[in-house]
Amino acid sequence: MLKIESLDVAYGGLRALDGVDIEVAQGQFVAVVGPNGAGKTTLFRAISGTVTPRGGSISYDGHDLLAVPAARRPHLGIAHVPEGRQVFPSMTVLENLEMGAYTEAGRRRWRDTREVVFQLFPVLQERQGQLAGTLSGGEQQMLAIGRGLASAPKLLMLDEPSMGLAPAVADTIFDRIQQIHREHGVTVLLVEQRVAEALESCDLGYVLETGRVVMQGSHDALIADERVRKAYLGL
Amino acid sequence: MSAFELFAIDFLQALVAGLLVGGTYALMCVGLGMIFGVMRVVNFAQGDFFMLGMYAAYYVATALGVMAVLGPYVGPVIAGLAAGPVVFAVGWVLHRFLVGRVTGVAAVGTEGEGHYAQIILTLGIALVLQNGGLILFGSLPLSIPTPMSRASWEIGELLVNQARTVSFGVAIVVALLLYLFLKRTPLGKSMRAAADNPEAALYMGIDVDRSHRTAFALGCGVTAIAGGLIASSQSFQPYIGFDFVITMYAGVVLGGLGSILGAFWGGMTIGLVQQMSTLVLPFQLQNTAIFVVFLLIIFLRPHGMFGRSADRT
Numbered sequence: 001m002l003k004i005e006s007l008d009v010a011y012g013g014l015r016a017l018d019g020v021d022i023e024v025a026q027g028q029f030v031a032v033v034g035p036n037g038a039g040k041t042t043l044f045r046a047i048s049g050t051v052t053p054r055g056g057s058i059s060y061d062g063h064d065l066l067a068v069p070a071a072r073r074p075h076l077g078i079a080h081v082p083e084g085r086q087v088f089p090s091m092t093v094l095e096n097l098e099m100g101a102y103t104e105a106g107r108r109r110w111r112d113t114r115e116v117v118f119q120l121f122p123v124l125q126e127r128q129g130q131l132a133g134t135l136s137g138g139e140q141q142m143l144a145i146g147r148g149l150a151s152a153p154k155l156l157m158l159d160e161p162s163m164g165l166a167p168a169v170a171d172t173i174f175d176r177i178q179q180i181h182r183e184h185g186v187t188v189l190l191v192e193q194r195v196a197e198a199l200e201s202c203d204l205g206y207v208l209e210t211g212r213v214v215m216q217g218s219h220d221a222l223i224a225d226e227r228v229r230k231a232y233l234g235l
Numbered sequence: 236m237s238a239f240e241l242f243a244i245d246f247l248q249a250l251v252a253g254l255l256v257g258g259t260y261a262l263m264c265v266g267l268g269m270i271f272g273v274m275r276v277v278n279f280a281q282g283d284f285f286m287l288g289m290y291a292a293y294y295v296a297t298a299l300g301v302m303a304v305l306g307p308y309v310g311p312v313i314a315g316l317a318a319g320p321v322v323f324a325v326g327w328v329l330h331r332f333l334v335g336r337v338t339g340v341a342a343v344g345t346e347g348e349g350h351y352a353q354i355i356l357t358l359g360i361a362l363v364l365q366n367g368g369l370i371l372f373g374s375l376p377l378s379i380p381t382p383m384s385r386a387s388w389e390i391g392e393l394l395v396n397q398a399r400t401v402s403f404g405v406a407i408v409v410a411l412l413l414y415l416f417l418k419r420t421p422l423g424k425s426m427r428a429a430a431d432n433p434e435a436a437l438y439m440g441i442d443v444d445r446s447h448r449t450a451f452a453l454g455c456g457v458t459a460i461a462g463g464l465i466a467s468s469q470s471f472q473p474y475i476g477f478d479f480v481i482t483m484y485a486g487v488v489l490g491g492l493g494s495i496l497g498a499f500w501g502g503m504t505i506g507l508v509q510q511m512s513t514l515v516l517p518f519q520l521q522n523t524a525i526f527v528v529f530l531l532i533i534f535l536r537p538h539g540m541f542g543r544s545a546d547r548t
Contacts, residue, residue, distance in 0.1 A: 048438055074440030082438060088431035091424070099428045102421075103440045151440065 001026045001187055002047070002155060007056035009042050016042040018211040020056070024155070024204075029181050029188045031202035033195045033232065038208040040191040041083050044159050048080045049073055061154070075103045077154035083163065085144040089133025093124055096132050096143055100150030109152045116184065117146040120176050138169035145173070149180065156180065157189045162197065170194070174201065195232035199223055207232075244392045249511045251395060257506025258403035259461050261499045262410050263479065264486035266458030268498025269413075271487065273430040273450035276338050279357040281458055282480025283364035284322050286473060288459025289466040290372055291318035296379050311381045311398070311467040312405055318463030319409075319456040326455030329360065330448045339433070339447045361476070368473030378470040402464035409460055410499055413453070417495065426450055430493075458483075482522075485529045490540050497541030504528070504540075 002024040009017040017039045024030045032040055045051040047058060049070025058065040063076060074080070079100075088096050097117060101110045118125040121142040127135065132143055141161055148156055158177065162170035178201045181188045192198035199205050205222045207215040215228065222228050267281045295314040296302045302310035337352035378384075383398040417423035429436040429446035437443050462479075482505055490501025505525055512524030536542065 050434060050437060070437050071440055071442040071444075074438060080438040082435060086432050086435040086438075088428050088435065090431055091427060095424060095427075098421075098424065099436070099439045099441070102425060147439070 001028075001061060002189070003057075003059045004043075004047075005057045005059075007043070007046060007058065008054045009039070009046055009051055010054050011051075015211055017046070017053070020208070020211070020213055022206055022213065024187060024189055026154075027185060027187055028203045029178075029190070029201060031190045031192060031198040031205045032208055033192055033198050033205060034208035036193065037210070039211040040208055041159055042211075043208070044080060044082075044157055044191060047073075047078065047157065074151055074153075075105075077103075077105065077152075079148035079151045079153035079156050081144045081148040081156070081158045081161065083159040085137075085140045087132040087135070087140050087143050087147070089131065091132055092129055093132055093135070093143055094128040096147050097124070097128075097150045100147035101152075103151040103153075105152040106150050110150070113150050113152050117149055120149075120179065121146055138165050138173070141165060141169075141173055142176075145176065145180075149184075149186075153186060155187045155189060157191075159191050160193060161190070162192065162194050170197070177201070195228075199228075199233075245514060246511075248393055249514050250507070251393060252399070253507035253510035254503075255396065255399040255403040255506075256510055257503035258406045259399075259464050260482065260486060260506040261502035262406040262464075263458050263461035264483055264490065264498040264502030264505075265410055265413065265495055266454040266456070266461065267483045268454075268487045268490065268493075268495045268501075269457065270451055270454035272493045272495050272498075273426055273454075274338055274447050275493075276334070276353050276451075277357065278451075278454075279354070279480065280361040280364060280476075281454075281483055282476030282478070283361050283368070284326065284455040284476075285458050285462040285479050285483070286368060286471065286476040287322050287325060287364065288315075288318040288462030289471045289475065290368065290377075290473075291321040291459060292463030292466045293377055293379055295321075302379075302381075307381045308383060311379050311383070312401055312464075314379065315402070315405065315463030315466065316409075316460060319460040322459030323452045323456030326452035327448060329455075330451040333360070334451060335444060335448060339444045361480075365473055365476065372473055374472055376470040376472045379467040381467045384468045396468070398468040402468065405464055406461060409457065413457060414496075422449070482525065485525055488539055489529055489532055491538055491542030494539070494541040497539055500540055504532075 004020060004022040007017050007020040020043065032043065034040055042051060046053050053066065060078065061076060065073065088099060097114060101107055101113065106113065123139055124143060124146055132140065135143060145161065161173050161177065165173065174197050177188065180186050190198055199219065199222055202219050204218055205216065206213050207228065263285060267278065270276060270278050292314040295317045296310055301314050305313055333356060337356055381398060383401065386397045387394040388397060417427055425441045426446045426449060428439065429441055429443045433443045486501035486505045487498045489504055490497025490499065508525050508528045509521045512521055516524055
């Protein structure tokens, strides 16, 4: 579904991504883990089109994604839930969700997706008239995910959904992400610093360090890998 | 009549005049506030779009014969409204070929340099419009000849200028329509989203550049309507934009940079202060009074009346 080949991104002279290959198949849950500054957010930005790669290719669903303008990419079924949530603070919760449903598919299926989002995150229904800027961090994250889902995506990309959240709240968020993947058949690409939680739910994992994929493998292989256990799982 | 009664009448007279002037100022500020609120661009040429609005209204009223057909009462109002679409088109083209190159997605990543380019560009557009206006329209002051500008309705002891009252009503209706557009329509909502967070808006599939272009053109058009309305109660020449752009900025900052509702009330406040100051200060100090009040409000509320710069990232 998504195939990234030898992707190079540089900011000025600084190499953020260096020959990255990542593949996501339909229906999979793929996690990209790694420390701060590994290039995880840059990877997402390249997929969404807010940074322009220096080399490499990204193909999605038969499209050469790099030839598609950034504003068109969500309409192909890619939902990007950005790092730091980035809800629209001066708009209400419901308006934020409506913005998620700005894509053609989202608009068509708005009534159903809205119900799905409200079932996943009942607090959003309770607060639908409230300004998003006044929500707590956890609620904003739920809104950001809900907004992504409202676009009726085929591929849901989540950038550090646990960032800045209390552990219990982060657990809820991870549970919901798994539920979205299982029950709604959405392909998930997750980027996380919380390696244990991210690897726990994935089918396939990539370890990104300073712009390179240093390891990749199935869930079982990575969990069993000595280096991963030592460096990331603290075992 | 006692001295107090006389003062009370003067006070009410100034209050009414302030509200009427404030209504058109509010609309003028809303145009500028919209451009800044959505695009974060400081548009120095806004006063000159206001001037273009005045001339557009003048030529629609006279040369196109709108006044001759609709009469001296309805004609100026229709001409004032017609200035909107005309200057909207000018703004659209300017954004498409010039402003869009240094703003929006194109300017992402060139934070500092992007802003310098924006300032120089809008300043340049201002100069071209002013001097181009001088060549095209001439330096002779003009005004839309309507009997309403000198006629007043008498309400008790109060005199209410007809031209200003009509302009006030039209300005409020236009501002209200714009408000509903932004609040209710999908296009309006997507523009607010692009204003709140352009990056996230892009992730929603919103064409941020198109939102910006619409906001810029609408902002120009709305300010031009204010100009077109004021053109029937004030004479103007190609350099008049400069007088108004400062007032406009005072209103927008007063209301709170980035807030369109704030721009409305900021403009209203400017109108009220300007007219009410004549009660206690000589006529020539009107603008001084505006800035004294401006400084006071900014001193007490640095983000302005409706400021929300704190919650923006």
